[in-house]
Amino acid sequence: MLRCSSNRKVFRLGRRLGKSEIMAIKALHFLFNNSPKAQRWDSYRQEWVQGFGTIMVVTPFLSQVKNIFGRIKELIDMNPELKAEVKRSVATPFHAIELHNGAKILGFSAGANGAESVRGQKADFIMLDEMDYLDEPSIEAVLALLMEHSEVELLCASTPSGRREYFYRFCKDRMDFKEFHFPSHVNPSWSPQMEAELREFYNTEAGWQHEILAEFGEAVTSVFQTKYVSHARVDYRYEDLIKNPEMSYAIGIDWNDQENGTKIVVTGWHPTRQYFKVVQKETIQKVGWTQTAAIEKLIQLNRIWQPDYVYVDQGYGATQIEVIKRFGLDAKYAKHDYAQVDARLANIVGINSSSNVEVIDPTTGEKVKKPMKPFMVENAVRRFEQGIVQFSLYDEELYQQLIGYSIEKVNASGKPVYAAGPHGDHDLDALILSLLAFQMETSEFMKPEFNATITFSGNFGDGKGERQIAGDDDLHDVLDKINNPKPRTNTPHIRSDYNAATAKVSMFGTGRQVVRSYSPEEFNNDDRGRLSSNRVQREYLKSFRKGMNRRGGRGF
């Protein structure tokens, strides 16, 4: 591949075959064997022109540019003669290494402004790494640079994503491109063990085809178009953000097993400037402790961001939802500084993604039932297409999940079935839930499509039946106690002046409307189970509070 003399090359290679390594070497070779000061004869223009001098590397992520430049610098540092030629080497505003003779290599990553920064440049050699993960506008901005002169060289490399965009066309349709196609198996260090490990990681057929075999596979129908997703990438870091009093917040949680970890996404909405912004993202993954740690994290995030809504995926999180609700209800009578904020967690909403949601058909004005999953996904898609979503440029995981998300099939009733890409969909699910919260709860979003009544279903305690799939840690112990209640005591748990219809329990499920209010009688006397579970959950939550006070953290 290094010897190939074609000036249009495309490398379609599986993971870890050396795409980036080859680019680094190729770039280095070009850098030290050309000079803008040398004159060269341009056969097309029939005149002497300036020599080649500029290489441009463009990748979807900053980390990839960093890696390539890191490798180039490593190689330069190995050779004192080469090192002596370097005039300057910087990482901002973009990566650049310049030699004394004026030859230079520039590195860009795509993103909200990626294409913009490329536009003003010129280049003699253009390299696109992981090209199939770049959005079309960025690629077009780069390809425009090929017009600079007739001998500009182009080297593209990627694992296929399944889309039928530029990369596919370069490989399949363009006769002027030299294509190299190798699956990961040709790696000399390929072994049955490596194969087994990779199978585990790329566990879908499409994932394996794309990432390992470097095959295009079936054409995927992306749910989120790359150009809109790219537009949403903005240069900020989640850890630098603090609560903005002008924004309202929603938390979305995708509850998972230990292997995938529970994902929490906090999204803000700016009502006057009209945009959504992902402000924090957490993965909670602790051996034997995931569920408890996730609840603890939620309590912490709730105190920091004080969101208006918390939406949780009900499938895996049913038991946790109950514990959180209980925590919120209890906090109403607590006296510590965060009591009021904690109490809001009683309004946590569990979303059953296989249920239906009632919406008003805008054309007929009639109520129609829509399946929840496509409803929430389409809501998120619309937000991206409106260009009003922002997430961190450095959040590569979310980007990969967004552009990898596809429609696997549409079943007979017209309901789409979604499939995660090679990078999964759990962060994405949490984001989708947080966006759904605004859609369901905020009148400014509700107006066009909804009636104002949200249908609730399920009573407090309904989730118990699902506990067998719920968790991996001591939540089980707590719940065992709930299910094996001890004899009740007569000690009242709730202050006697409590009489208002306060706690609204909402879960999307069958579509039946149940808005429950709890009076002290209900709390203390309606059944043994509840009384007992009150106590058990209280014990459990006491340990949380201890933990919370000890730990502190941002906003405490």
Ligand SMILES: Nc1ncnc2c1ncn2[C@@H]1O[C@H](COP(=O)(O)OP(=O)(O)O)[C@@H](O)[C@H]1O
């Ligand atoms: N020709 C080679 N010989 C030995 N090791 C290599 C070679 N090319 C790449 N590598 C190593 O293989 C690993 C993967 O290479 P990389 O360029 O990151 O792959 P890709 O970009 O295709 O995923 C790196 O650790 C790299 O140093």
Ligand SMILES: [Mg+2]
């Ligand atoms: Mg690479």
